[in-house]
Amino acid sequence: MSSAVEQLEGLTAQEYKYGFVTDIDQETLPPGLTEDTVRFISAKKEEPEWLLDWRLKAFRHWQGMTEPTWPNVSYPKIDYQSISYYAAPKSADDKPKSLDEVDPELLATYEKLGIPLEERAVLAGVAVDAVFDSVSVATTFREKLADAGVIFMSISEAVREHPELVRKYLGSVVPPSDNFFAALNSAVFSDGSFVFIPKGVTCPMELSTYFRINAMNTGQFERTLIVAEDDSYVSYLEGCTAPMRDENQLHAAVVELVALENARIKYSTVQNWYPGDKDGNGGIYNFVTKRGACRGKRSKISWTQVETGSAITWKYPSCILIGDGSVGEFYSVAVTNNHQQADTGTKMIHIGQNTTSTIVSKGISAGVSNNSYRGLVKIMPKAEGARNFSQCDSMLMGDRCGAHTFPYLEVRNKTAQVEHEATTSKIGEDQIFYLNQRGIETEDAVSMIVNGFCKEVFRELPMEFAVEAQKLLGVSLEGSVG
Amino acid sequence: MLQVRNLHVSIEGQKILRGIDLDVQPGTVHAVMGPNGSGKSTLASVLAGRDGYEIEEGSVTFEGQDLLDMDPEIRAREGVFLAFQYPVEVPGVTTMYFMREAINAVRKHRGQAELSAGEFLKLAREKINPLGMEADMLKRAINEGFSGGEKKRSEIFQMAMLEPKLAVLDETDSGLDIDALKIVADGVNSLRSADRSFVVITHYQRLLNYIVPDYVHVLSDGRIELSGDKNLALELESRGYGWINDEVVPQAAAGV
Numbered sequence: 001m002s003s004a005v006e007q008l009e010g011l012t013a014q015e016y017k018y019g020f021v022t023d024i025d026q027e028t029l030p031p032g033l034t035e036d037t038v039r040f041i042s043a044k045k046e047e048p049e050w051l052l053d054w055r056l057k058a059f060r061h062w063q064g065m066t067e068p069t070w071p072n073v074s075y076p077k078i079d080y081q082s083i084s085y086y087a088a089p090k091s092a093d094d095k096p097k098s099l100d101e102v103d104p105e106l107l108a109t110y111e112k113l114g115i116p117l118e119e120r121a122v123l124a125g126v127a128v129d130a131v132f133d134s135v136s137v138a139t140t141f142r143e144k145l146a147d148a149g150v151i152f153m154s155i156s157e158a159v160r161e162h163p164e165l166v167r168k169y170l171g172s173v174v175p176p177s178d179n180f181f182a183a184l185n186s187a188v189f190s191d192g193s194f195v196f197i198p199k200g201v202t203c204p205m206e207l208s209t210y211f212r213i214n215a216m217n218t219g220q221f222e223r224t225l226i227v228a229e230d231d232s233y234v235s236y237l238e239g240c241t242a243p244m245r246d247e248n249q250l251h252a253a254v255v256e257l258v259a260l261e262n263a264r265i266k267y268s269t270v271q272n273w274y275p276g277d278k279d280g281n282g283g284i285y286n287f288v289t290k291r292g293a294c295r296g297k298r299s300k301i302s303w304t305q306v307e308t309g310s311a312i313t314w315k316y317p318s319c320i321l322i323g324d325g326s327v328g329e330f331y332s333v334a335v336t337n338n339h340q341q342a343d344t345g346t347k348m349i350h351i352g353q354n355t356t357s358t359i360v361s362k363g364i365s366a367g368v369s370n371n372s373y374r375g376l377v378k379i380m381p382k383a384e385g386a387r388n389f390s391q392c393d394s395m396l397m398g399d400r401c402g403a404h405t406f407p408y409l410e411v412r413n414k415t416a417q418v419e420h421e422a423t424t425s426k427i428g429e430d431q432i433f434y435l436n437q438r439g440i441e442t443e444d445a446v447s448m449i450v451n452g453f454c455k456e457v458f459r460e461l462p463m464e465f466a467v468e469a470q471k472l473l474g475v476s477l478e479g480s481v482g
Numbered sequence: 483m484l485q486v487r488n489l490h491v492s493i494e495g496q497k498i499l500r501g502i503d504l505d506v507q508p509g510t511v512h513a514v515m516g517p518n519g520s521g522k523s524t525l526a527s528v529l530a531g532r533d534g535y536e537i538e539e540g541s542v543t544f545e546g547q548d549l550l551d552m553d554p555e556i557r558a559r560e561g562v563f564l565a566f567q568y569p570v571e572v573p574g575v576t577t578m579y580f581m582r583e584a585i586n587a588v589r590k591h592r593g594q595a596e597l598s599a600g601e602f603l604k605l606a607r608e609k610i611n612p613l614g615m616e617a618d619m620l621k622r623a624i625n626e627g628f629s630g631g632e633k634k635r636s637e638i639f640q641m642a643m644l645e646p647k648l649a650v651l652d653e654t655d656s657g658l659d660i661d662a663l664k665i666v667a668d669g670v671n672s673l674r675s676a677d678r679s680f681v682v683i684t685h686y687q688r689l690l691n692y693i694v695p696d697y698v699h700v701l702s703d704g705r706i707e708l709s710g711d712k713n714l715a716l717e718l719e720s721r722g723y724g725w726i727n728d729e730v731v732p733q734a735a736a737g738v
Contacts, residue, residue: 429533430570434624436554437530437564438584438640439591448583452574452623 029086035059037085038187044086045156048163058176058186065180071343072372072404073312075285083250085188085221148204150234151196155223158194165196169227173256173293173320181252181287181314185221189254192223197232197263206462208237222253228263230296237465239270249274251310253288261296261323266304268461270469273309278367280339283311290317291347294326294355302329303346304460306469311340316374318347321355321383328357331457335473336369336401345375345406350386350416359390362454365401366477372404379416386416394424395453397446397477450477483508483679484529484549484648489540491521491528498524500704501540506648509676513690513715514683516701517723522683523567525701526652529681530564531557544648558584559591561647565637565654571625577636578620581606581643588644609642612672614665631662638669649673650681655689667692687719702726 029040038059042052067078145152151162158166176186197203228234251273257265267290276283286309292301303317313336319328330346348357357377365371377388394403405422427449435445451458451470458466484506491499498521506512516522528535529542531554542549549557572580585605586596597605607617613635625633634654641649651670655663670680670693682693690698690712698714699706700723707726708714718725 428570431572433530433532433554434566434570434572435580435584437558437566438580438644439555439558439587440580440584441553441555441587444583444587448575448580449572452572455574 029084031082031084033080033083033085033188041086041188041190045159047156047159050167051159054171054176055187055189058183059188061177062180062183062187065183067180068314071314071374072370072406073314073341073343075312075341078250078285080184086190144204149198149201150203151194152207153194155189155192155194155225158225162194162196165227166194166225169225169256169258170223171256173258173291174254174289179289182254182289185223185252185254185289189221189223192225192253194224195226195234195236197226197228197234199229200231201229202232203234206235206237208239220249220251220253222251222255224253224255225258226256226265226267227258228260228265228299230261230263232260233264233266235266235268235462237268237270237462239272239465239468249284251284251286251288253290255288255290255317257292257301259292259294259296259299259301259323259326262298263296264300264302265292266302267292267317268465269303269305269307270461270465270472271305271307271309271313272472274311275309275338275340276311278338280311283340284309286310286313286315288313288315290315291320292318292328293320294323294328294352296326297323297352298325298327299323300327300329302327302331302460304329304331304457305333305344306454306457306461306472307332307334307342307344308472310342313340313342313344315344316346318349319357320349320351321357321386322351323355324352325354326352327355329460330357330359330361330375331460332361333364333454333457333469333473334362334371334373335364335477336366336371337477338367338369340367340369342370343372343374345373347376348378348388350377350379350383350388353383354385355383356387357389359388359392360456361390361392362457363392363394363403364397364450364453364477365394365403366397368400370402370404372406374406374408376408376410377418377420378410379413379418381412383413384415386413388416388418390418390420392420392422393453394422395427395450396424397427399426446477447473483545484681485541485543487541487543489525489528489542490538491524492536492538493524493534497538498535498704499528502701502704502706504681504699504706506679506681508647508679509674510696511674511680511682511693513693513695513698513712514681514701514706515685515687515698515715515718518685520701521704522685522701523652526564526567526650526681526683529557529650530554530562555587556591558644558646559588563641563644563646563649565634565641565649565651567652567654567656569625569628569633569637571623571628573623573626575624576621577624578602578606580624581620581640584640585643606643610639613639613642613669615639630657631659634658634662634666635669638666642669642673645673645678647677648679648681650683652683653685654682655684655686663689664692687715690715700726 038055042055174182176183195207226236257267259265273284273286294301301319307313317330321328328348334342334344336342345361346359359375361373363371363373373392379386392405396403403424407420409418411418431449432442432445435448436442450473458469461469486502486504489499489502514522537550582602589596606620610617615635654666682695695712698710698712700708
């Protein structure tokens with residue numbers, strides 16, 4: 001191995017910067033999963049009968065399912081009975097009415113992450129629905145949103161305040177029986193966000209939620225539902241990071257998006273769950289089902305993700321393009337380092353006429369990690385004039401990591417146009433030397449090259465998020481950048 | 483400014499340089515010529531600090547400091563510039579961003595204030611126009627989709643921006659047509675000054691019609707076999723490199 005490769009690996013093998021544990025008393029359910037667990041969660045949340053039934057149905061379905069084995073990842077068998085399915089900060093019963101009432105230690109946690117909540121909320125005009133473990137503890141800007149008619153609240157609250165909307169759309173994009181992890185989530189989901197943008201409304205601000213796992217052995221099962229009515233627009237930002245710990249943590253979220261006629265939903269994620277240490281111990285298992293349905297004509301759903309964390313990522317944000325002329329987009333940067341494994345990509349299902357989809361995937365592998373792109377483009381018989389463009393680029397850092405591309409294509413309409421481009425490159429020692437020779441040090445050179453490689457994705461992110469994403473990439477790969 | 487003493491270099495066990503001695507005084511232009519495989523590019527790479535070369539023996543001193551002991555970026559900041567024979571592409575990184583980072587890294591090292599975006603742009607426009615390039619080039623990714631001539635002109639532009647003390651030009655003339663060659667040579671000549679030196683590595687004498695050297699060295703099989711003034715280049719042009727191996731080397735070996 002040349003010394004440049006060693007140097008690269010030295011740079012990439014740095015410690016997770018955000019590793020710490022906040023000491024907050026948890027009201028935690030003992031490990032185990034039975035019908036009683038599901039009933040406990042539902043009762044704890046004072047849910048209506050229909051939702052308990054929905055959960056129980058999902059649970060019974062899940063019991064008959066097996067974990068998928070097709071992803072290009074390996075991990076020890078998960079004992080679902082050893083996981084605790086509910087944890088909430090103790091103060092949950094008397095929830096704070098404003099940020100002043102939020103547990104200061106909790107706010108300090110966000111500070112350490114570089115996410116000063118109030119500053120962010122006030123200065124940036126971003127409404128934040130912060131999820132700390134399983135219960136929402138702070139919601140801001142609700143009034144301003146309410147004036148516009150936008151509903152943005154935790155899903156538990158939405159179940160109480162807008163049961164008819166939740167009931168109408170929950171599970172309508174990702175049915176409880178969809179897959180093993182979606183079924184599990186449906187049975188035990190703890191909390192999450194609900195967004196409803198009424199007809200003709202452009203959401204007056206970017207919506208943002210920060211997730212954070214902070215309880216030993218507690219799986220986190222978020223549920224997000226976003227509905228955009230005719231001619232509406234919303235940009236939703238999701239970002240997360242988790243503290244250092246030794247045991248693997250299961251994270252099985254479900255995100256459902258519904259876009260009606262002419263509606264546009266932009267969903268951006270920066271994911272930085274704890275990836276495990278450099279020897280592969282610990283780290284989050286991130287098994288997520290994200291799917292959007294473009295139900296209306298000319299509707300558009302755009303997924304942008306920057307995935308730098310988790311020990312294992314299994315995630316395929318997808319679009320079902322039902323409305324004629326609807327548009328699906330997927331822009332992704334997935335970074336794996338040390339022992340991380342990622343199997344991620346998208347599915348674009350073209351059902352309506354003249355539907356178009358764009359896929360831009362950038363995979364970066366370092367250390368001894370494995371990074372797979374898995375994407376399906378499916379053109380159904382009635383999708384006259386459907387078009388897809390896919391571009392999948394992989395970058396390898398060092399010579400012990402892997403990059404894989406699994407594109408699947410199913411075209412059942414001969415008027416369809418489908419293009420696929422794929423490249424794999426090694427981060428060039430020549431490139432690094434070239435930048436070195438102009439006075440730029442190696443860490444900065446690597447950061448520059450990687451950020452250049454990801455540029456097409458970063459420019460899809462909201463400005464503020466793009467900066468954060470570049471920083472995260474820096475932290476994931478170099479250590480000192482950011 | 484630069485003293486190379488008895489430099490022996492190998493790549494993966496294969497000896498490339500077998501005892502180079504070279505003295506470069508401030509304000510001088512040295513041409514290093516030689517046939518393919520004689521070690522010209524290796525010399526350039528070793529001066530710039532590229533990885534993968536083993537220094538078996540000898541020393542390189544730059545302004546009194548041990549050059550070989552410095553990382554490549556430190557050498558650059560100290561004022562060593564290499565115009566690459568094959569400039570690499572860096573997709574997605576604009577030349578503007580790259581040069582601004584570079585110039586500020588160099589300025590910081592020299593204890594100068596960093597350039598603001600406005601100051602940088604003004605300087606860049608000043609330096610780019612004489613090279614027959616538009617400022618639009620700054621917005622393009624580094625060397626991406628550049629023609630051969632554009633790449634070489636971009637190298638000269640970067641040199642003009644960074645104002646090195648010692649510029650090593652590695653076959654900058656290769657692949658250039660005569661018009662581009664003149665532009666590049668003009669760019670180099672405009673940078674000649676009493677405190678800046680050049681080592682111009684070339685296979686052909688042609689470039690030296692435009693960048694007139696003070697000294698010409700002939701590299702053959704890892705050694706400088708012959709040194710002279712600009713007339714040596716002309717002699718090589720008419721007699722070819724074979725002459726060196728056929729006459730000069732045997733004579734040197736025989737102690738003539």
